[in-house]
Amino acid sequence: MNNRIDVETAREVEEFLFDEAALLDDGHFDEWLALFAPDIRYFVPVRTTRSARERDKEFSGTAELAHFDDDYEGLKTRIRRLATGFAWAEDPPSRTRHFVSNIRLRALENDEFEVTSNTLVYRSRLERQVDMFSGKRVDRLRRSGGGGKFEIAARTVYLDHTLILTNSISIFF
Amino acid sequence: MPNPYSGGPDRSMIDLVGGDGGEINPAIYVDEDIYRRELEQVFGRSWLFLAHGSQIPETGDFVSTYMGEDPVLVVRQKDGSVVAFLNQCRHRGMRICRTDCGKARSFTCSYHGWAYDISGRLVHVPLEQEAYHGEIDKDAWGPVRVPRIASFRNLIFGCWDEAAPDLETYIGDAAWYMDVMFDRSGAGSELISGVHKWVIPCNWKLAAEQFASDMYHAPYSHLSAVLASLPDDASPADADWPQEGAQFRAPRFGHGTGFFASERGWEFNVNTMGRTIVDYLAGKYSDAAVQHLGELRGRQITGQHMTIFPNFSFLPGINALRVWHPRGPQEMEVWSMILVDSDAPDEVKAAYRDRITRMFGTSGIFEQDDGENWVEVQRVLRGHKTRQTSLNASMGKGHTEDRSEYPGIVSGMFSEEAARGFYQHWARMMAGQSWEELAQEPASACGKPDSGS
Known part of the structure; x- marks a missing residue:
């Protein structure tokens, strides 16, 4: 951990990420959405299997195809869908467990932090469907409003999968 | 090769789809033997989508894909042509290339180091003199070439079967409908x-x-x-979705599409697709398309879904395209x-x-x-009873329409005419019918009973 960041801040960031994960796992999607800044970019690039020589081309860029590239409205649409009563891929809902670990912080300007973490998402669905998603998350957290609370200003999730081994990504990372 | 279903009185494959494709025996979705036959008779003989030309613009650019379950490399050559060959070394069968895509000067098998040039010629065998005594015929031991490669609107297709009709004939009347997506402006895609x-x-x-x-599922599933x-x-x-539209069943070879056709154009979909795309498809940007394709295809046909048999599908306007790669009877990979x-x-x-990503x-x-x-x-098809239970694909049977503005066999947009066309063609391929036989339009395509094949 970067030693310019005090223990209390580190603890606060960790708690924020754990609380966020709990909102997802408990199905409180509106509260989860409220953690994001209005200018959020929620980006999950596509990964391809490349030779070591072309390793820098593994992840799709911001003008290429992505699993997610949502602004606030995009995330809101996805969450509204869940409440329509017709969102068959999430009704009955997936049972998820978000594990967040290996948290590293770096202070940015303007009271923002870059937070890198590992994420492992376990999903159980209907009778016997089980999926695992593994990835690295890079978040930009911002102190909002002066209340000292964080909001997520940007999130990029680098999945460890090229071929996604499930029928849909109807959950969030 | 001997084929118990070929040409003889055995109609078992045809019977699996109720003769005319209107009643489906679920065995076709689960049976291991049927699946192995499918890889041979359907994927081994049909034109299959390999890549879009824009994925491999320069010499040595390649994508790694599949024809059925057979891995193939699709590579751009120096002269601009495209070559595809089995991604399998002829020495011990190792996968030659293990990446999804890239730019190659050559392909070298990681097992013993046999090396191939970008056209799939075996150019280097380690210890050729010492171990093979200079006696290996390198020209004879390159990976198996896909013998037929052809393009339509920059969509590259491959086919293993020398007897298949050319790609243009195979696509046939479906081309008119494909162009809504692939030749909208005449400038390519x-x-x-x-x-x-x-x-x-x-x-x-x-x-x-x-x-x-299947337009029928859209208002409820989605x-x-x-x-x-x-x-x-x-x-x-x-x-409020348009109520007018049509469905096309290819008279031969199993393709199908359906769509709305309305003067309202894409406006009904502005909330999902956004203003920019809707304006492009039916508003201020659409004059060139109307000039090129006419009012009907340039502006009025919307919400279109389409499959080129067997496993290449797309949604014109929305412009999503995908390949459904079979992975055993119970699984597929979607490449979108x-x-x-x-x-x-x-x-x-x-x-x-x-x-569209959203x-x-x-x-x-x-x-x-x-x-x-x-x-x-x-x-559900894991069950015993469920596998004995036939499924209904009879919607709109006997209700084709005479619509001179559309090529091919046309029905209302809520219909399973194209599904029957798909399954009937599938069954005839599975029965081992020759391309000459397959080119004959089945009698039941017009709602008359199938007189047998």
Whole structure:
């Protein structure tokens, strides 16, 4: 951990990420959405299997195809869908467990932090469907409003999968 | 090769789809023997989509893909042509190339180091003198070439069967409908870089047939995505889809499409696709398309779904395209891409990337619910009784329409005419019918009983 960041801040960031994960796992999607800044970019690039020589081309860029590239409205649409009563891929809902670990912080300007973490998402669905998603998350957290609370200003999730081994990504990372 | 179903009185494959494709025996979705025969008779003989030309613009650019379950490399050559060959070394069968795509000067097998040039010629064998005594015929031991490669609108197809008709004949009347997407402006098309790849535990035909023939599921399966996309102050009644449209069944070879056709154009979909794309398709940017394709195809045909038999599907306008790669009777891989017109304005290309990714692909709010249905259809078929229970594909049987504005066999847009065309062609291929026989339009395509094949 970067030693310019005090223990209390580190603890606060960790708690924020754990609380966020709990909102997802408990199905409180509106509260989860409220953690994001209005200018959020929620980006999950596509990964391809490349030779070591072309390793820098593994992840799709911001003008290429992505699993997610949502602004606030995009995330809101996805969450509204869940409440329509017709969102068959999430009704009955997936049972998820978000594990967040290996948290590293770096202070940015303007009271923002870059937070890198590992994420492992376990999903159980209907009778016997089980999926695992593994990835690295890079978040930009911002102190909002002066209340000292964080909001997520940007999130990029680098999945460890090229071929996604499930029928849909109807959950969030 | 000997084939118990070929030409003889054995109609068992035809019977699996009720003769005319109208009643489906679920064995076709689960049976291991049927699946092995499918790889041989359907994927081994049909024209299969390999890549879009824009994925491999320069010499040595390649994509690694599949024809059925056979891995192939598709490589751009120095002279601009495209070559495809089996991704299998002829020495011990190792996969020659283990990456998804890239630029190659050559391909070297990681097992013993046999090396191939970009056209698939074996050019180097380690210890050729010492171990093979200079006696190996390198020209004879390159990976197996896909003998037939052809392009339509920059879509590259391959076919193993020398007896198959040429690609243009194979596509036939379906070309008129494909051009709504692939020749909208006359300037050609390109892919937005990248491919979504995911696994759905269901038989590939459930997806291919739906895209050929099923407008019927859209208002219900996808209702949540439509409702969620409405503005805050809208009521569900604002999700008002056009009521007019048609469905096309290819007279031969199993292709199908269906669509709305309305003077309202794409306006009904503005909340999901966004203003920029709707203006591109039916508003201020659409004059060139109307000039090129006419009013009907340039502006009025919307919400189109389409499959080129067996496993290449797309949604013109929405411009999502995908290949359903079979992975055993119970599983498929979906490879999904987004296409844009080469001459579309940059903001339109960007809008396609942003909006269509949200609608279709791994996390697409429309796509998700399709997968949910197919997975459960497949899971239910683990049962004994469920496998004995035939499924109904009779919608609109005997109700084809005389619509001079459309080529091919046409029916109402809520119909399973194209599904029957898909399954009937599938069954005839599975029965081992020759391409000469397959080129004959089956009598039942016009609603008359099948007199036998």
